[in-house]
Amino acid sequence: MTENISLETAKQLIDAAEQKADEIGVPSVITVANPDGNLIAQHRMDDAWLASVNISRNKAYTSAALEMPTHELAEPSQPGNSLYGLQTTDDNRIVVFGGGFPLERDGEIVGTIASSGGQVDEDMTVARAGIEQFQTLVH
Amino acid sequence: MTENISLETAKQLIDAAEQKADEIGVPSVITVANPDGNLIAQHRMDDAWLASVNISRNKAYTSAALEMPTHELAEPSQPGNSLYGLQTTDDNRIVVFGGGFPLERDGEIVGTIASSGGQVDEDMTVARAGIEQFQTLVH
Amino acid sequence: MTENISLETAKQLIDAAEQKADEIGVPSVITVANPDGNLIAQHRMDDAWLASVNISRNKAYTSAALEMPTHELAEPSQPGNSLYGLQTTDDNRIVVFGGGFPLERDGEIVGTIASSGGQVDEDMTVARAGIEQFQTLVH
Amino acid sequence: MTENISLETAKQLIDAAEQKADEIGVPSVITVANPDGNLIAQHRMDDAWLASVNISRNKAYTSAALEMPTHELAEPSQPGNSLYGLQTTDDNRIVVFGGGFPLERDGEIVGTIASSGGQVDEDMTVARAGIEQFQTLVH
Numbered sequence: 068m069t070e071n072i073s074l075e076t077a078k079q080l081i082d083a084a085e086q087k088a089d090e091i092g093v094p095s096v097i098t099v100a101n102p103d104g105n106l107i108a109q110h111r112m113d114d115a116w117l118a119s120v121n122i123s124r125n126k127a128y129t130s131a132a133l134e135m136p137t138h139e140l141a142e143p144s145q146p147g148n149s150l151y152g153l154q155t156t157d158d159n160r161i162v163v164f165g166g167g168f169p170l171e172r173d174g175e176i177v178g179t180i181a182s183s184g185g186q187v188d189e190d191m192t193v194a195r196a197g198i199e200q201f202q203t204l205v206h
Numbered sequence: 207m208t209e210n211i212s213l214e215t216a217k218q219l220i221d222a223a224e225q226k227a228d229e230i231g232v233p234s235v236i237t238v239a240n241p242d243g244n245l246i247a248q249h250r251m252d253d254a255w256l257a258s259v260n261i262s263r264n265k266a267y268t269s270a271a272l273e274m275p276t277h278e279l280a281e282p283s284q285p286g287n288s289l290y291g292l293q294t295t296d297d298n299r300i301v302v303f304g305g306g307f308p309l310e311r312d313g314e315i316v317g318t319i320a321s322s323g324g325q326v327d328e329d330m331t332v333a334r335a336g337i338e339q340f341q342t343l344v345h
Numbered sequence: 346m347t348e349n350i351s352l353e354t355a356k357q358l359i360d361a362a363e364q365k366a367d368e369i370g371v372p373s374v375i376t377v378a379n380p381d382g383n384l385i386a387q388h389r390m391d392d393a394w395l396a397s398v399n400i401s402r403n404k405a406y407t408s409a410a411l412e413m414p415t416h417e418l419a420e421p422s423q424p425g426n427s428l429y430g431l432q433t434t435d436d437n438r439i440v441v442f443g444g445g446f447p448l449e450r451d452g453e454i455v456g457t458i459a460s461s462g463g464q465v466d467e468d469m470t471v472a473r474a475g476i477e478q479f480q481t482l483v484h
Numbered sequence: 485m486t487e488n489i490s491l492e493t494a495k496q497l498i499d500a501a502e503q504k505a506d507e508i509g510v511p512s513v514i515t516v517a518n519p520d521g522n523l524i525a526q527h528r529m530d531d532a533w534l535a536s537v538n539i540s541r542n543k544a545y546t547s548a549a550l551e552m553p554t555h556e557l558a559e560p561s562q563p564g565n566s567l568y569g570l571q572t573t574d575d576n577r578i579v580v581f582g583g584g585f586p587l588e589r590d591g592e593i594v595g596t597i598a599s600s601g602g603q604v605d606e607d608m609t610v611a612r613a614g615i616e617q618f619q620t621l622v623h
Binding site: 103104129131132133134146147149150151152153155156157158159161 | 255256257260261264280283284285293294298301302303325326327
Binding site: 210212213216217244245246247248249250251252256259 | 351352355356383384385386387388389390391395398
């Protein structure tokens, strides 16, 4: 049976991601959303960028709405490529750079996690710490 | 006399497109709109991306609003080209990649059909199955 | 196990609602959405009002977002009552008059159905024809 | 010295509010924002309404933007009163029913807390549990 992630689980994933963000010194905004891209929990770490509130939420939305990590959209949405222009569709909620990921259980997407606050690779590192935490909960 | 496409016709076109989408294994959102770009019918196939609900609708809108298939906008909207920036005009409803097409009867646009759910060429294949169905109805 | 309504089911509910709308002579726009308020299928009957495309979709959204029929919001949102102003919250997607209903299976909301096109009581009659059809499928 | 509320403090306030929401059986969405109305943290409790994600956030925004509890806006925004129409200003982010409150330290607003998920008086009760927690931290 597929279930949405609970708030309790979401808080644990965000805690793990925050810890990683602290460790690498990148104040971040971390969001966990449900499979329809709607917010379960969002934390803005002290000193994280204001813009990251929106970007983090929309990375979480994008991962749900297109069922893939947001960094996979970077290449196809470049000028000259097949999905050029993608980022202005869907009421501008589509983010085409990394930091948003689906959370899967038994091959089903049960939620998403996203981080914004630093370089793209830093955002991916922070979000992935949440995914690792999720995997310890699932197994 | 030009007439809008009826809901009955729209359902037949969507059915044909859905059949093609099933055949090629691409769960899709298929929209039929009237010549003003307003929705007549929209179906989201099971497991189709959430983002495709909006993108499919806007491809149908774009084909009506600019009276051409959306894939013809890909080249002119590239950086350096004449319509660069087009996709952020018109309240961001303009989609500049393929999958939306006008439906014509006697050289008049009587509606549009659009698909979103896979690669651009897959979306075009699905929408074209609806166009073929339309041509059998017209003749 | 709770599952979203399938497109196949959605089409059957809309067909039943359309038949009722025809019967009472009220061209309507009928929408079926998932429990997060996202569209599964929408049909605009010939001659239905353009505004009903949006209103029908938002009634379906509202029933999901507040987990109740939209007519139950009419009284509390009146001037002087506790939820006055509700209709302009949530990006103006909240509709506070009748015609949107949750679809329940075993006490769980598995989707919503909404109609717009006539008087409020007519919209409720049309949507309820879809609910009755749903109940024959569930049992 | 006026300081924004830290994420650590925000989490404690939300925890206290969640505990109250559990106690009264009203799954809620609780938001803490900074004095500019921008999000610090937001939690959607399991089974809380989807619409409450947006309404909770906007109650927190409103309390910051107008520097008062949202229930004080209910009366002046009624038809015939001085601020009739207020709720559709400021990009529709103004919520004119109760559940959002400023958080004050030494007479300065240092943040806001808001809850959405039940009747207006329930939302106020939940948010006030967060305020009480805040007062134990300040003193």
